[in-house]
Amino acid sequence: MEPVFLRACRGESVEHVPVWFMRQAGRSLPEYRALRGTGSILDAIADPALACEITLQPVRRYGVDAAILFSDIVVPYHAIDFGVDVVPGRGPVIADPFTSRRDLERLRDLTVGDIAHVTNTIDLVVRELATTNTPLIGFAGAPFTVASYLVEGGPTREFAVIKGLMHRDPTLFDELLDRLVAITITFLRAQVDHGARAIQLFDSWAGALTRDEYRRFALPATQRVLEALADLNVPTILFGVGTGELLDLMSTAGSSVMGIDWHVDLDEGRRRVGERPVQGNLDPARCLNGVELGVAAAREVLQRAGRDAGHIFNLGHGVLPTTDPTVLEAIVRVVHDEGRAGVQ
Ligand code: CP3
DSSP states (O other), X not given: OOOHHHHHHTTOXXXXXOBOOTTOSSTTOXXXXXXXXXXXXXXXXXXXXXXXXXXXXXXXXXXXXXXXXXXXXXXXXXXXXXXXXXXXXXXXXXXXXXXXXXXXXXXXXXXXXXGHHHHHHHHHHHHHHGGGTXXXXXXXXXXXXXXXXXXXXXXXXXXXXXXXXXHHOHHHHHHHHHHHHHHHHHHHHHHHHTTOOEEEEEOTTGGGSOHHHXXXXXXXXXXXXHHTTXXXXXXXXXXXXXXXXXXXXXXXXXXXXXXXXXXXXXXXXXXXXXXXXXXXXXXXXXXXXXXXXXXXHHHHHHHHHOSSSOEEXXXXXXXXXXXXXXXXXXXXXXXXXXXXXXXX
C-alpha cells in the first residue's frame, strides 16, 4: 500500500493525518549535534554515510510519515563551484555574488556526476527506509529564492539588491532565472531517479515580493520547474514564508500540494488554494514552551484543518534550533491519534 503521506498529497482519504517537520534533521536533535561536529554543513552533505544517518535520525525518533533528504538549497551551486559556503547561524554566503551578464558563465548546466554525493546518499537512505515503507522527500530551492542568495551574496531582510536587478535589468534577471531553472530541474530529476518519492520546492523568500513582482519574476520559473517534473508522477509541494497574499497565485504554479506558513489560518489557507491539498502550519515558536503548550497549539491547527482530506501536518516553517525534541514527539502522537481528516 502507498504510504499515508503520499496518498494525502494526492488528496486521498487516509487513516490518519500524516506529519513531518521542515528542518526535522538538524540542531534541535542532540544526536545530530553529536554527529555533526563543527565542520561546514556542506562537508557533512558531501559524506553519504553521514548524510544518510542524519536523514534517518528524525524518522527514528519521531516516527514521522516522511524523511527529508539532509541537503541544502545551495548544494547544486556549490557543486558547480559558484563559490558558496554555509555559515553556521547565518546561512548561505556567496564569495563573489552574481552582478552582471559575465556571471551567467559561472552557472553552467549541472550534470548528475556533479551531485554523485547526493544521489549516493539517496541510494543509502532509500535502502534503509524500505523496511518501514517511509517515503523520502527530495527538495530544491525555487529559482527566485536561490537567486536572492546568489545576487544578494547572503541572507537579507530587504531584498534590495535583487529587487534592484529585477527592475533595472529584467532581461538579465530572466537569463539568470533560466540558468537556475535548468539546474533545478536536473537536481530534482536526479533525486527522483534515485528514489525520492515526493519533491518540495522551497520558495522560502517569495513572501518578500509584491503580487506583481511574484507574477512577473518568480512564478514563471517555478511553473517551468514543476512542468518539467510532471512526467515523473511524484507529488510536489510548493512552500514559502509570509506568502498569505500570494497563495492564490502560487497555486497556479502547478504543485500537487501547497505549503501554508503560520501567518494564515489553515481554514483560510485552504480557501485560498482551492481544491489542492495543504501542508502546514503550526507556528514553530509555539513548540518552544514545553509539551503541553506545543500539543495545544497542534490541536488548534488540526481544528482549523477540518476533516476534509488533503492535510499534511507540518510546521509553518522550519524547526527552530532550540526546540525540545520531546515537544515534537508529543505532537506526532497527537496528530496521529486525533488528526482524522479524510477518514472514511
Ligand atoms: O531536515 C530538513 O528539513 C532537511 C535539511 C534542510 C537543510 N536546509 C539543512 C540545513 C533543508 C530542507 C534545507 C533547505 C534550506 N536551506 C532552505 C529552505 C528552507 C527554509 O528554511 O526556508 C533555505 C532558505 C536554506 C539556506 C540555509 N541553509 C539557511 C537559511 C541555513 C541556516 C543557517 C543557520 O545556521 O541557522 C542553512 C544551513 C542549514 N541547512 C542547517 C541545516 C540543518 C543548519 C546549519 C548546520 O547544522 O550546520
